[in-house]
Amino acid sequence: MSPKTAQIRLMSSHPEVYEPCDDSFALVDALLADRTNILDHCPRLCLEVGCGSGYVIASLALMLGQELPGVYYFATDINPHALRVTRETLDAHAVDAELMCMDIASGLEKRLAGMVDVMVVNPPYVPTPDYEVGREGIASAWAGGENGRIVIDRILPVADRLLSDKGWLYMVTLTTNDPSQICLLMRKKGYASRIVVQRSTEEESLHIIKFWRDSDIQLDTKEILTTNKSVPARVKDSLISQFSQLSFCRGTNSNCL
């Protein structure tokens, strides 16, 4: 039997809440592609930042639910309408999560520091003027400021504080967000990364990137910090080539496992 995900016909909606779109589907596909690993990983606590309609958190709860009944789910959003819609979506699928209206995970950082085993984020990543970021209503769903990076760059240190030692972060990025530079930033915090799913259109390429703490990288990072060295050029080159090789496959859908 194939694993369940949330059903569009059971989704609740609101004019000011982001409807599940290609990026939401790509994120759920990445979780499905990595589902066996997630089950082996036995997460106890999963968190979605920016849950919108609830499609992703409901899908995660459904796809893990049968095998891992004791997992605790949290979801946050800055838009209060999104939390009401997510509650209805979860209820319609008979799954549960603790929902909180907040900026990223500001109200959870003390309570969940170092405890999150799986974190999922489809952030506002569309390049816009900076003043559009964080506006009330539906605009906050996509407005990402310069290079679409304003909210993403605020999420990365939060993820680092919330993730457990074995924690995994799955995040949606666009080519214009400079995903190789995001991977480099996370590498400096001791994280390895890989692309789980990549989707391309004529204009853009979406990558779903998975991050996890890696002990070798943590040792390198310590050395870099204590000796004031920079990240070796070969590491930077290999991160850049991951993304540039994939952008040659425009017009394709690929699961990069």
Ligand SMILES: C[S@@+](CC[C@H](N)C(=O)[O-])C[C@H]1O[C@@H](n2cnc3c(N)ncnc32)[C@H](O)[C@@H]1O
């Ligand atoms: C691209 S939508 C993704 C929605 C949903 N996760 C999905 O994949 O369909 C981004 C979501 O992040 C929320 N958001 C934007 N800025 C936020 C912030 N600073 N803190 C929490 N949520 C935020 C938006 O309200 C929106 O629901």
